[in-house]
Amino acid sequence: xxxxxxxANHAAALAAALAGRAxxxxxxxxxxxYPITPSTECMELLCNQEIEKGExxxxxxxxxxxxxxxxxxxxxxxxxxxxxxxGLALMAENVVAAALxxxxxVMVAANRTxxxxxxxxADHGDTLMLRDSGWVQLYCADNQEVLDTVLCAYRLAExxxxxxxxxxxxxxxxxxxxxxxxxxPPQERVDxxxxxxxxxxxxxxxxxxxxGIDVPHSTEVHRAQHHEAMARVFDVYRExxxxxxxxxxxxxxxxxxTYRADDADTLIVSMGTIASTVERAVDEARARGERLGSVRxxxxxxxxxxxxxxxxxxxxxxxxxxxxxxLGFGGVLWGxxxxxxxxxxxxxxxxxxxxxxxxxxxxxxxIAADLAVRTTAGRPVLMEAGA
Amino acid sequence: MTTLTVLSTPPAAPARGAPLxxxxxxxxxxxxxxxxxxxxxxxxxxxxxxxVVPASCAAVAAGPFxxxxxxxxxxxxxxxxxxxxxxxxxxxxxxxxxxxxxxxWAGDGGTYDIGMASLSAAAERDEDVLYVxxxxxxxxxxxxxxxxxxxxxxxxxxxxxxxxxxxxDILGIMxxxxxRYAASxxxxxxxxxxxxxxxxxxxxxxxxxxxxxxxxxxxxxxxxLGIELVRLAVRSGLYPVVEIVDGRKLVINHEPDFSKxxxxxxxxxxMRFQRSGLSAEGLAEAxxxxxxxxRARSGRIVPADRER
Numbered sequence: 001x002x003x004x005x006x007x008a009n010h011a012a013a014l015a016a017a018l019a020g021r022a023x024x025x026x027x028x029x030x031x032x033x034y035p036i037t038p039s040t041e042c043m044e045l046l047c048n049q050e051i052e053k054g055e056x057x058x059x060x061x062x063x064x065x066x067x068x069x070x071x072x073x074x075x076x077x078x079x080x081x082x083x084x085x086x087g088l089a090l091m092a093e094n095v096v097a098a099a100l101x102x103x104x105x106v107m108v109a110a111n112r113t114x115x116x117x118x119x120x121x122a123d124h125g126d127t128l129m130l131r132d133s134g135w136v137q138l139y140c141a142d143n144q145e146v147l148d149t150v151l152c153a154y155r156l157a158e159x160x161x162x163x164x165x166x167x168x169x170x171x172x173x174x175x176x177x178x179x180x181x182x183x184x185p186p187q188e189r190v191d192x193x194x195x196x197x198x199x200x201x202x203x204x205x206x207x208x209x210x211x212g213i214d215v216p217h218s219t220e221v222h223r224a225q226h227h228e229a230m231a232r233v234f235d236v237y238r239e240x241x242x243x244x245x246x247x248x249x250x251x252x253x254x255x256x257x258t259y260r261a262d263d264a265d266t267l268i269v270s271m272g273t274i275a276s277t278v279e280r281a282v283d284e285a286r287a288r289g290e291r292l293g294s295v296r297x298x299x300x301x302x303x304x305x306x307x308x309x310x311x312x313x314x315x316x317x318x319x320x321x322x323x324x325x326x327l328g329f330g331g332v333l334w335g336x337x338x339x340x341x342x343x344x345x346x347x348x349x350x351x352x353x354x355x356x357x358x359x360x361x362x363x364x365x366x367i368a369a370d371l372a373v374r375t376t377a378g379r380p381v382l383m384e385a386g387a
Numbered sequence: 388m389t390t391l392t393v394l395s396t397p398p399a400a401p402a403r404g405a406p407l408x409x410x411x412x413x414x415x416x417x418x419x420x421x422x423x424x425x426x427x428x429x430x431x432x433x434x435x436x437x438x439v440v441p442a443s444c445a446a447v448a449a450g451p452f453x454x455x456x457x458x459x460x461x462x463x464x465x466x467x468x469x470x471x472x473x474x475x476x477x478x479x480x481x482x483x484x485x486x487x488x489x490x491x492w493a494g495d496g497g498t499y500d501i502g503m504a505s506l507s508a509a510a511e512r513d514e515d516v517l518y519v520x521x522x523x524x525x526x527x528x529x530x531x532x533x534x535x536x537x538x539x540x541x542x543x544x545x546x547x548x549x550x551x552x553x554x555x556d557i558l559g560i561m562x563x564x565x566x567r568y569a570a571s572x573x574x575x576x577x578x579x580x581x582x583x584x585x586x587x588x589x590x591x592x593x594x595x596x597x598x599x600x601x602x603x604x605x606x607x608x609x610x611x612l613g614i615e616l617v618r619l620a621v622r623s624g625l626y627p628v629v630e631i632v633d634g635r636k637l638v639i640n641h642e643p644d645f646s647k648x649x650x651x652x653x654x655x656x657x658m659r660f661q662r663s664g665l666s667a668e669g670l671a672e673a674x675x676x677x678x679x680x681x682r683a684r685s686g687r688i689v690p691a692d693r694e695r
Binding site for chain 2: 028030032053055057061063064065067068070071072073075076077079093094101184203204205206208209210211212213216
């Protein structure tokens with residue numbers, strides 16, 4: 001164990017460098033990077049890493065950063081990039097392209113509010129904007145989880161049953177700039193966990209076109225294949241967890257992380273670090289005798305609908321907390337979660353912490369109190385966390 | 388650093404390799420880009436090549452999945468990202484030392500307009516990429532809209548009265564990046580074209596080739612006359628055939644005779660100049676000025692008008 005005091009940005013960069021070196025016996029590593037607050041320190045540290053058979057290209061935009069990853073991945077290399085907010089918005093065209101070309105690119109997003117008006121603080125709206133881009137999306141709650149999830153992301157993305165890009169999300173500043181004790185595994189153990197990438201169908205010498213015109217029927221087939229690959233992620237991820245535990249000695253978190261949910265009559269569903277706050281509020285509520293539990297949706301795409309439906313069995317009251325707002329609709333997570341509850345269950349959406357508002361346990365307690373006295377679910381409640 | 392001695396080497400006999408553009412492709416008859424691809428096949432010979440083609444007629448020409456009319460491994464990239472995708476391929480090719488030459492084959496829209504930022508950045512980083520811009524002076528694939536490569540006076544679907552603005556000097560822009568090699572190519576002068584393509588293929592670092600590619604559909608010209616139109620553009624001095632080494636050593640490869648008749652023919656054989664009434668007289672001064680600039684940069688200070 002080499003526990004170091006690291007920010008999530010640095011944890012992600014070290015994970016990417018470890019994964020990059022682990023591919024030195026194959027086609028190597030090539031990353032395209034461009035700075036944007038709050039993901040910048042991730043690319044800065046990556047640019048200062050010695051990576052055998054590795055290149056980090058300092059490009060002129062996020063659009064090109066993902067394009068470099070697309071070219072490098074097409075050539076069979078392991079790739080990485082990182083961005084936030086408007087950077088992801090500019091990159092979006094190539095984000096979609098990487099997925100539709102079925103390239104196992106790994107990206108870390110430091111979640112940040114979209115602008116202008118400019119706001120550099122945490123909001124899940126930037127990566128949720130990419131919800132339908134065809135990427136696997138994982139949301140983390142602490143720095144160790146970020147490091148471990150980046151390593152898992154490569155093994156998952158490169159599995160021949162999956163072959164999809166993976167987006168690892170961590171909230172700006174809350175994680176990206178907050179130092180925490182983080183175990184950085186030695187290279188030889190990562191080498192064992194991440195075998196050299198042998199990408200099927202990589203661009204070689206044979207004349208072929210990646211991205212050739214898709215007529216309607218071939219598009220239908222390709223989308224179905226992509227969708228089926230998404231469905232296989234749950235089983236493959238379980239194998240990735242097993243392999244990680246075997247090689248690195250700890251078990252990465254499940255797609256859905258529960259806390260004191262087994263006997264709960266009321267569940268609070270959230271993503272990212274808000275779930276950590278919810279867990280503290282659950283402890284306080286339990287001390288008062290309330291049967292509150294927490295459900296953290298860690299894997300957002302593919303969406304763990306069956307796991308959630310199983311957790312919601314017999315639960316009458318569910319609050320869904322969104323650090324995002326789909327304007328004209330409500331929380332994105334709420335929109336997806338509510339369909340998994342049993343008929344007659346009360347599922348209420350709360351939008352809290354948008355624009356980086358500091359969500360505290362007392363906010364969660366207020367939400368639990370509001371939920372307890374409701375007779376029916378209403379329109380999403382927009383809360384001000386302030387600060 | 389390259390030297391000019393390469394210029395005196397006679398071009399090797401063109402050997403027909405596997406064609407880059409196979410029969411059955413969907414390009415229009417008389418497509419200048421098709422001709423440029425075929426000439427490029429001859430330049431390639433046995434070299435290992437990977438192509439990046441951003442959204443364009445050349446991308447559509449590849450045909451529907453899973454077939455391809457392009458005789459090379461190709462990534463079809465998003466419109467503005469050709470140079471950046473080529474960067475990824477070229478870096479990994481270099482890491483693996485497999486000698487693959489990475490070529491970005493893009494139209495004028497993907498070069499002068501939407502791809503300009505990624506092109507400029509790849510040139511600045513001196514990526515080991517050969518960038519070929521086939522310039523048909525129009526957004527051909529979307530049905531013929533103006534680009535910043537469209538010359539003043541040309542009618543397009545969104546400048547029906549003729550484009551008011553001047554065409555960008557792309558070779559000057561790329562030379563200002565001090566790229567290893569930049570050259571303009573004429574499909575009417577295939578030996579010069581093949582020589583430059585081979586020279587560009589065998590240099591390392593960023594190289595840029597500009598090919599004037601007649602588009603009969605957009606130019607409203609006779610498909611059979613494409614090569615002749617380019618010959619007229621070269622003869623009249625409208626399209627200078629030059630090469631620029633390291634952004635400063637400019638060599639004029641073909642001396643025009645500045646024929647007014649050639650210029651009149653060039654304009655009259657294309658319907659796109661009809662509505663604006665662009666005339667040879669109206670273009671003469673701009674051509675003379677561009678040649679005074681070229682000669683100053685080439686070190687041959689001979690006024691253009693004295694060379695007639």
